[in-house]
Amino acid sequence: MSALAVPKVYCGHEIYPMNPIARTHSQRIEIAQGTLANLVKSFGFYPADSLIIEWMKSGELVLTQRADMQEFLEPTDLSRSDLELFVEPGRIYHADQAIVLACLDHMDERIYLGVDAVEGVLAEYEIDLAEVFVFAGDRVYSRDCGERCDPHLVRVEKQISRVIRANGCESDSSMFIDAEAFPVAPSAEDLSPWRASESAFVQQLLGHGCASAATVEIGRMVVALEDIRIRDSILWDLANGVYEPESVAESLSKLLPRLDANHGAALATTAAICWWLHGNGAMANICIARALSDSPHYSLARIIRSALDYALPPEFWLESVYELTRQECLAGVDVAF
Numbered sequence: 001m002s003a004l005a006v007p008k009v010y011c012g013h014e015i016y017p018m019n020p021i022a023r024t025h026s027q028r029i030e031i032a033q034g035t036l037a038n039l040v041k042s043f044g045f046y047p048a049d050s051l052i053i054e055w056m057k058s059g060e061l062v063l064t065q066r067a068d069m070q071e072f073l074e075p076t077d078l079s080r081s082d083l084e085l086f087v088e089p090g091r092i093y094h095a096d097q098a099i100v101l102a103c104l105d106h107m108d109e110r111i112y113l114g115v116d117a118v119e120g121v122l123a124e125y126e127i128d129l130a131e132v133f134v135f136a137g138d139r140v141y142s143r144d145c146g147e148r149c150d151p152h153l154v155r156v157e158k159q160i161s162r163v164i165r166a167n168g169c170e171s172d173s174s175m176f177i178d179a180e181a182f183p184v185a186p187s188a189e190d191l192s193p194w195r196a197s198e199s200a201f202v203q204q205l206l207g208h209g210c211a212s213a214a215t216v217e218i219g220r221m222v223v224a225l226e227d228i229r230i231r232d233s234i235l236w237d238l239a240n241g242v243y244e245p246e247s248v249a250e251s252l253s254k255l256l257p258r259l260d261a262n263h264g265a266a267l268a269t270t271a272a273i274c275w276w277l278h279g280n281g282a283m284a285n286i287c288i289a290r291a292l293s294d295s296p297h298y299s300l301a302r303i304i305r306s307a308l309d310y311a312l313p314p315e316f317w318l319e320s321v322y323e324l325t326r327q328e329c330l331a332g333v334d335v336a337f
Helices: 025-043 080-092 110-124 162-167 192-208 215-225 228-239 245-258 265-278 281-294 299-309 315-322 326-331
Strands: 004-007 050-057 060-068 097-104 128-136 139-142
Touching (some): 025 281, 050 080, 192 326, 215 228, 215 265, 228 326, 245 265, 245 281, 265 281, 265 299
Parallel strands (some): 097 128
Antiparallel strands (some): 004 060, 050 060
């Protein structure tokens, strides 16, 4: 089971009153629609065929987690370890409440069996399942609504799905950058001057927006990021606020279709870390999947893959980065957990 996580998404206390019994039907529907709209905005796509769990602590949203729906429509296939893995992020973030949202093409009552299985494990960890909302087609259902009522229409943008966003990060041979645009990295014994020059070049390019850069500049940046020392210096910049993570993430993601499998891993991993720092674990997972598809043994991508699977917040990585200087990153001190 893979769990896609978006660390530290803020939500105001007033949206989720601590006593769900006191909510009227109209309040539940309003909360459901507002929650879904916020998710679409946060993810950057409509989470079709997804089970989403929002982890709350003292009324504040601390983590949003996504998993594929199909596993929860067949709850007898879910092992105890599957369920414990799914709720583990809630324990990491010390959640005291959870809200479940299911997004389906059409209503399937089996989803409630899957939710019941999750709720059983939550109860053992003393985490209250405050609400269950099911979005089926263009309707929203509240499991805990005590009134006899028809499901309400859902008004939310669905044109962009996760599949579309994921496809937008895959390589597209019709868009590939010509091989001649990628310079050959030098083989000199002392690469320090080249690394310093190329790191400064990438820093400047990212600062001005690389998606619209000239092809030769993009090729130069890609080759530079394939050097671990340069890549880590740029990650140091990201950690220390030199760039705005979302802007860089969007720019790098737009370049991924133009890169074949020989050149995608480093840039896709950098994009994934940008999304992670921005708080969009869904897009981070899409980019890290591209990186590992291109290079299954790319070590930093494997580390970030594990961090995302266990819903670790970026602070785990940032703490190690803050211990280094930019020059140390260029010189060869690894940025790691």
